[in-house]
Amino acid sequence: MSAEQRQQRIAAYLHKAEFASLEELARHVGASVSTVRRDLTTLAATGSLRRTHGGARLIPAPSEEFAFSSRNTHQLEEKDAIGRACAELIQPGQSIILDAGTTIYHVARHLEERVPQIITNSLPVANLFGATNRLEVIVSGGVIYPRLGVLVGPLAVEAFTKIHADVAILSGGGLTLGGVSNSHGLLIDIQRAMIKAAHRVIFCFDNTKFGRQSVLPLCGLDCIDTVVTDAKAPRELVAQLRKKNIEVIVAR
Amino acid sequence: MSAEQRQQRIAAYLHKAEFASLEELARHVGASVSTVRRDLTTLAATGSLRRTHGGARLIPAPSEEFAFSSRNTHQLEEKDAIGRACAELIQPGQSIILDAGTTIYHVARHLEERVPQIITNSLPVANLFGATNRLEVIVSGGVIYPRLGVLVGPLAVEAFTKIHADVAILSGGGLTLGGVSNSHGLLIDIQRAMIKAAHRVIFCFDNTKFGRQSVLPLCGLDCIDTVVTDAKAPRELVAQLRKKNIEVIVAR
DNA sequence: TATTTTCTTGCAAAGCCTTCCAAAATCTTC
């Protein structure tokens, strides 16, 4: 049997079985485990299935959710740790502005029972809290920025210029000693309004954002009160931030 | 069995059981309690369930968060028929204001490929379109009214007073010859703003709303251009509406 | 506070993955 033929049979088998172990597949196509392993690597590279430990899995049907929501995101452990650490900074009873983005989504998940009121332009965050009535969620208006479920545009900016909150929790595309940068002008307008609206500004960055510079500048370091990051953040940059009087929390 | 497979089975089990203890899960997937514990931690980090002491609890899936979404609703056949009929009234290219509520959600589902732009205060509707970028969705701001996922309050009213659209599609709690009524003042404020903002006003009522009167009056019959209903609507009332120069579409 | 249950942490065993190598199969070239 040719290689292609074998890979096709593997794909077909998985299509019925959802999961399959290496041995299972090896038996099914009559080849060694090593060969199946190689086949799976190629198949995974072309995107027709996903490798797992000990086997392979069918690609999950394209869900209609937003690009992240929860699973399916890089640096998951780190972001979850950042989320927890950031939530612990919040005093009970404070009102919070929450930015959009995957990192902040993880903050939101740890925030539920601490605060009475949050203000956000992120649909995933709104959905997270919308069904419960434990806390009040104010959603800024705006146009949905498709894949991410962020509300952008003048309506969104306006909403934040009218509001005041104790804390704003944001993230960005990159952090250097020159300040914070982000990828899209639409987002930046809103984030600037958020910063102005809040008494205390907390930025969350996973380690991959350190030292990186994104397309457009958002604000200087002087706008930031606190940075929350994970244990893999470069020590030197952390030290330099502290020297500039920024509180840096390293989540672990 | 691979780790992912096991985690999926845990998630599936919880989907039926709401709660489950560690031992229960361990027995069900044939792994040790330690392993299940670790699995639960990962699953909780992705947000698919919530850890509790001694077990885990289900988190409602995003599509089912709000009280209705699509299934789990009375008069499903009728509402779907109304939704399709109402969507057919829309000319390609028109901009649409969509009210919240289960009936209108069904309209939205049939609207996707007809219009370039919709404006809504319903989170379920926003979620429905938010992940695609086929059409522009403008979300009014506001406070989330918990169970239904409607955005209410001054921010929402204001958003609709600034906007203009070709068509507004609304529903209400009751329809009599005296006009339309609804259950909540917060909703009524917004609906009035929607009516003012649109050139043409379409109301969708399933048959149970005919002849009923809800708590608060919303508007008179003179505000309505078109009513869409289902085949079980009382003929007499339909006839009387037509006599008053209202276009009545009966979906079947 | 005392007691039980559950959680965390560390560790050793088992299983899986990567890497490398030699044999087999296939393709080139003459």
Place this chain on the structure above:
DNA sequence: GAAGATTTTGGAAGGCTTTGCAAGAAAATA
């Protein structure tokens, strides 16, 4: 058709991940 080069295959060694267990810490219960 034959010799050599190339690719594919199956297997083995070593490293990494996962798993189950046990002991101490923390939390819930009474």
